[in-house]
Amino acid sequence: MKGSRGSKLPFKRVAAVLAMAASCVGGSAHAGWFDYNDGKVFLTEGVSMADGAAGGGAVPWAVIAGNETRDGINGNVHFTYVSLPNYSALIPGAAIGFFDRFELSAAYAILPTGSTFDTVGLVNSVISGSSTSSTIGGVEPWNTTIKMQIYGAKVRVFGEAIYDSDNWIPQVAVGGFYKINQNKALLETLGANKSKDFEAYVAATKIFFPISTAIDITARYTAANEIGLTGFGGPNGDSRKVRFEGSLAYLLAKNIAIGGEYQQHGNNLGGHSVNLGTSSLTSVTNTLAALGLNGASTALTQQHESSWADIFAAYAPAKNLSFTMAMLDFGNITFTPNQIGFYLSVAASF
Amino acid sequence: MNPIQSFKPLALAAALCAAAIGAGCAGGDPVANRTEGKTPAIIGIPSDSVEKFGGQAGIDVWVDDLFYYILADNRINTIFTTHGHVQRQMALNKELENMVMGGPAHYSGASMSAAHAELGLTLTQFNAVVEDAYLACDAARTPYHVCNQLIAALAPFERVIVSR
Numbered sequence: 001m002k003g004s005r006g007s008k009l010p011f012k013r014v015a016a017v018l019a020m021a022a023s024c025v026g027g028s029a030h031a032g033w034f035d036y037n038d039g040k041v042f043l044t045e046g047v048s049m050a051d052g053a054a055g056g057g058a059v060p061w062a063v064i065a066g067n068e069t070r071d072g073i074n075g076n077v078h079f080t081y082v083s084l085p086n087y088s089a090l091i092p093g094a095a096i097g098f099f100d101r102f103e104l105s106a107a108y109a110i111l112p113t114g115s116t117f118d119t120v121g122l123v124n125s126v127i128s129g130s131s132t133s134s135t136i137g138g139v140e141p142w143n144t145t146i147k148m149q150i151y152g153a154k155v156r157v158f159g160e161a162i163y164d165s166d167n168w169i170p171q172v173a174v175g176g177f178y179k180i181n182q183n184k185a186l187l188e189t190l191g192a193n194k195s196k197d198f199e200a201y202v203a204a205t206k207i208f209f210p211i212s213t214a215i216d217i218t219a220r221y222t223a224a225n226e227i228g229l230t231g232f233g234g235p236n237g238d239s240r241k242v243r244f245e246g247s248l249a250y251l252l253a254k255n256i257a258i259g260g261e262y263q264q265h266g267n268n269l270g271g272h273s274v275n276l277g278t279s280s281l282t283s284v285t286n287t288l289a290a291l292g293l294n295g296a297s298t299a300l301t302q303q304h305e306s307s308w309a310d311i312f313a314a315y316a317p318a319k320n321l322s323f324t325m326a327m328l329d330f331g332n333i334t335f336t337p338n339q340i341g342f343y344l345s346v347a348a349s350f
Numbered sequence: 351m352n353p354i355q356s357f358k359p360l361a362l363a364a365a366l367c368a369a370a371i372g373a374g375c376a377g378g379d380p381v382a383n384r385t386e387g388k389t390p391a392i393i394g395i396p397s398d399s400v401e402k403f404g405g406q407a408g409i410d411v412w413v414d415d416l417f418y419y420i421l422a423d424n425r426i427n428t429i430f431t432t433h434g435h436v437q438r439q440m441a442l443n444k445e446l447e448n449m450v451m452g453g454p455a456h457y458s459g460a461s462m463s464a465a466h467a468e469l470g471l472t473l474t475q476f477n478a479v480v481e482d483a484y485l486a487c488d489a490a491r492t493p494y495h496v497c498n499q500l501i502a503a504l505a506p507f508e509r510v511i512v513s514r
Contacts, residue, residue: 039474039477039478041480041481069472069473070473071474100473160508162505163505164506165391165502165503165505166382166389166390166391166392166506168392208393209391209498209499209502210392210394210395210499212498252494254484254494
C-alpha cells in the first residue's frame with residue numbers, strides 16, 4: 001500500500017486540480033472530484049479520430065470526448081482498424097472528457113507496412129549479409145511495423161455547437177498532440193527530420209439543425225509526414241506549417257451520420273530516395289545491379305505525399321456505442337501510390 | 351439573419367460571443383427569451399414546418415407524446431410534476447411550438463427565463479428533454495428532418511432555461 005501511494009497521489013492531485021479548474025470554468029459547484037455524467041445527446045460527442053481525440057475519422061473537432069455535459073466527467077475507449085493496399089493500421093485509444101470543457105486522450109498506432117519496405121529490407125540484407133536479421137536502417141527484411149504513441153489535450157474555448165442555433169458563432173476548441181514514433185532508425189532511412197514532435201490545432205464545429213448538417217473546420221500547425229507515422233519534417237522542409245482539414249456530416253437520423261472529410265498534408269519527403277545508414281543508395285547501386293535490381297533507385301524514391309480524403313457513415317446503436325465505417329483515399333504513401341482502402345472504428349463511452 | 355453577415359472576422363465573432371454570454375448571464379437574452387415570433391435560426395426554419403408537423407393538430411399530438419415520455423422519464427419527471435401544473439405546461443407548449451416554428455399561435459405564458467428561473471435546471475436535465483422530444487417525433491411519425499426544424503426553433507431556449 002505504501003509503495004503505491006507515491007504513484008497514486010500525484011495522479012489524484014492532478015485529477016483534482018483538473019476537476020477544480022474545469023469546475024471554475026463551468027462556474028458551478030460539484031460534489032466530488034469525480035462527477036460521473038452521461039447527459040450528452042446522441043452522437044454529439046462526435047466519434048474518435050485517428051489521433052485519439054473526439055472528432056471525425058481523421059479531423060479533430062471542437063467537441064469534447066465522452067458523453068458528459070458541463071455537469072460531469074465521462075470518457076471513451078476506441079479501436080480503429082484501417083486497411084490499405086500496402087498498409088494496415090490498428091489504433092487502440094482512450095479519452096477522458098471533463099465537464100464538456102477539457103479533454104485528455106491517448107492512442108497507440110500500430111502500422112504493419114506489409115511488403116512496402118521489403119525492397120529496402122532486401123537491400124539491407126545484401127549490405128549486412130544476412131537474409132533474416134537485418135535491421136540496418138530500421139527496416140526488417142519482411143513486414144516492418146511502425147509504432148507511434150499519441151498524447152492529446154483539448155480545451156473548449158467558446159461557442160456552443162448544438163444549442164446556439166440562432167447565431168453563426170461556432171464552438172471553438174484549441175488542442176494539441178505529442179507524438180512519439182518509435183521507429184527512429186526507419187524514419188532516418190526515409191529522411192524524416194524528427195521522430196517525436198507536437199502538433200497544435202484550432203477547431204470550429206457547428207450543427208445546423210434546419211439542414212441536419214454538422215460542419216467542422218480545423219487548422220493544424222504541424223510538420224507531420226502521414227500524421228507522424230513516417231516522422232516529422234524532411235529534405236523538403238522541417239518547419240511546422242498551418243494545414244487545413246474539415247468534415248461535413250449529414251445527419252440521416254438521430255443516431256446516423258454520413259459525410260466526408262479532407263485533410264491537407266505536406267510533402268516533406270516526396271522525391272527523395274532512402275538513406276541507408278552510412279552508405280548512400282548510389283554507392284550500393286553496383287551491388288544491386290549485380291543482383292539484377294537495376295531499378296532499385298527508382299523504386300525507392302518516395303512519392304509526393306497526398307492529402308487524405310474519406311467518406312464515412314457513423315452509426316450509434318446505443319448512446320454510448322458508435323461504429324464508423326469509411327472509404328479512404330490516402331493517395332501516395334512513401335513509395336506506394338493509390339492507397340485506397342477502408343476504415344472501421346468502434347467507440348464506447350461510459 | 352443575413353447569411354452574408356456570417357463571415358465576419360474571428361475577433362468580431364469572439365466579441366459578439368462575449369456579448370451574448372454577458373446577456374445570457376443577465377437573464378435578458380432577447381432571442382432566447384422572446385414570447386412572440388418565429389425563432390431566427392441561422393439558415394432559417396422553412397415556412398412549411400408547421401404544415402409538415404401536421405398543423406396545430408399535429409403539434410398537439412407531438413406535445414401529448416412529449417409529455418408521455420417526460421412523465422415516463424425517471425431522470426426528469428419529478429421536476430415536471432412538482433413544479434407547476436402538467437396540463438397547463440402542455441397547453442402552453444402547444445402554443446409555444448407553433449409560434450417558434452413560425453405558426454400563427456399566440457403564446458400566453460411567461461418568458462422562458464421567468465418560467466424556469468427558480469428550478470436550477472442542469473444541461474443534463476435539458477438534454478433529457480431533448481431526447482424525449484426526439485422520441486415524441488418518432489411516436490408521432492414526424493420525419494427526423496422535420497423534427498430538427500422544431501429542435502432548431504427551441505434550441506436557443508437552452509441559454510435561459512439551464513442555470514449557469
